[in-house]
Amino acid sequence: MKTVLVIGAGSRGRRYSEIGTAIGDAFKIIAVAEPIDARRNYMRDKFGIPEDMCHLSWEDFLSRPKFADIAIIATMDRDHIAPALAAIEKGYDLILEKPMGATPEECCMIARAAAEKGVFVQVCHVLRFTPFFCALKSLILDGKIGRIVHIQHAECVGNVHQSHSFVRGNWGNSDRATPMIVQKTCHDMDIMQWLVGKNCTRVHSFGSLTYFKEENAPEGAPERCTDGCPHADTCYYNAVRLYTKDLRNSSFIQAVVSDDNRTDEDILEALRTTNYGKCVFRCDNNVVDHQTVNLEFEDGITASFTMCAFNKGSRNIRIMGTDGELIANMGDQFITLYDFATQKFEKINISDVAVNETIDGGHGGGDAGIMNAVSNYLNNSKSTVSLCSIEETCRNHLIAYAAEESRLTGKVVDMAEYEERLGGII
Numbered sequence: 001m002k003t004v005l006v007i008g009a010g011s012r013g014r015r016y017s018e019i020g021t022a023i024g025d026a027f028k029i030i031a032v033a034e035p036i037d038a039r040r041n042y043m044r045d046k047f048g049i050p051e052d053m054c055h056l057s058w059e060d061f062l063s064r065p066k067f068a069d070i071a072i073i074a075t076m077d078r079d080h081i082a083p084a085l086a087a088i089e090k091g092y093d094l095i096l097e098k099p100m101g102a103t104p105e106e107c108c109m110i111a112r113a114a115a116e117k118g119v120f121v122q123v124c125h126v127l128r129f130t131p132f133f134c135a136l137k138s139l140i141l142d143g144k145i146g147r148i149v150h151i152q153h154a155e156c157v158g159n160v161h162q163s164h165s166f167v168r169g170n171w172g173n174s175d176r177a178t179p180m181i182v183q184k185t186c187h188d189m190d191i192m193q194w195l196v197g198k199n200c201t202r203v204h205s206f207g208s209l210t211y212f213k214e215e216n217a218p219e220g221a222p223e224r225c226t227d228g229c230p231h232a233d234t235c236y237y238n239a240v241r242l243y244t245k246d247l248r249n250s251s252f253i254q255a256v257v258s259d260d261n262r263t264d265e266d267i268l269e270a271l272r273t274t275n276y277g278k279c280v281f282r283c284d285n286n287v288v289d290h291q292t293v294n295l296e297f298e299d300g301i302t303a304s305f306t307m308c309a310f311n312k313g314s315r316n317i318r319i320m321g322t323d324g325e326l327i328a329n330m331g332d333q334f335i336t337l338y339d340f341a342t343q344k345f346e347k348i349n350i351s352d353v354a355v356n357e358t359i360d361g362g363h364g365g366g367d368a369g370i371m372n373a374v375s376n377y378l379n380n381s382k383s384t385v386s387l388c389s390i391e392e393t394c395r396n397h398l399i400a401y402a403a404e405e406s407r408l409t410g411k412v413v414d415m416a417e418y419e420e421r422l423g424g425i426i
Ligand SMILES: NC(=O)c1ccc[n+]([C@@H]2O[C@H](COP(=O)([O-])OP(=O)(O)OC[C@H]3O[C@@H](n4cnc5c(N)ncnc54)[C@H](O)[C@@H]3O)[C@@H](O)[C@H]2O)c1
Pocket: 007, 008, 009, 010, 011, 012, 013, 033, 034, 035, 036, 039, 056, 057, 058, 074, 075, 076, 077, 078, 079, 097, 098, 099, 124, 125, 126, 170, 183, 363
């Protein structure tokens, strides 16, 4: 069993704690740092943490000698670097939320510090741990499509998800969080590199914020949806309808109101006073609502990636190889294999493909998958194909940062030069 200090008990910190402690004797939560009373108290009560091990911030814990095996760092994007470096210095193994750093320099600093200290750091690229992507990786490793030549991959964010997280929510403004290609799709950069199994050599990107801005506000729309908007009945983003009805039982509601304050009046009060009640065309968001990235990998392998807000949501992928093609949508239980030899399509049930991870839980099973994999590694010295070294994780974050640089400059970024500019990774 590994003892755990949780830093940041918001949506993610709480989720990993709940999932981790549900795996037999794998993890015991013994301390929490969280400034919001309701969240800290929830952790105290749920995991039986003594009051003197519940603190408002991480500094108190990380200035003492190491007292737990693992630190889970699930603070916001810009608050990863300081606790991560302090925890590494004390010798903690880390479960660190993505993005690992809020700049490419921060990512390299964390990777170097972890390598020097020799601690284990698993960044929460949870897609690697989903049965869906594990199945694709297995089929590729089994040689079902020969050598990969090209990947076509799309992250369909979903229009409502975009409005909640990337317009009104925590990640709408890159000055407070990180650019959307880093925040939302460092997962996808990681997945493409992992599936290809070779390093990315060049990236090129286009994208912008086109829709969720003031000039698109319908006539007469007030600042807030609670102010009597004349478009309330037809607007897809009417916050009153979304948060009192459509999203009321979804995980999104946690960001708006706490568990014990969830009456209609509590929600309406939050909509009158927080960003979640603001008109989607009148927020301070600046992140893109669509972006494309072209990637080149070693051996001339290419990938084209699209992230876009204007869809129902989900990820789909086509992986094209010298012996066949894999076609898959993350919402489905099946992957389609087209085999050049037989000229036939085969529907492969994901649960029939040998995978290490569980299908339960959020992010398509990835949240449970990562906690299981970390437990197996740290408690039983068993590795899986999904675990990622800190060097590789850092390199994959740099693809996303380089894509953002390309989007802003219009230039192709050579990854070797980019890494060199940053002084190398390790
Ligand atoms: N892996 C994934 O798929 C995934 C999904 C969603 C979010 N994330 C990442 O997880 C991180 C957290 O996201 P979230 O949705 O849980 O956000 P959140 O706002 O719900 O949680 C962050 C928590 O950190 C707390 N905090 C702030 N300062 C602190 C301090 N000094 N010491 C301790 N705690 C402090 C906040 O009070 C808050 O409760 C973000 O970086 C986000 O990008 C990852």
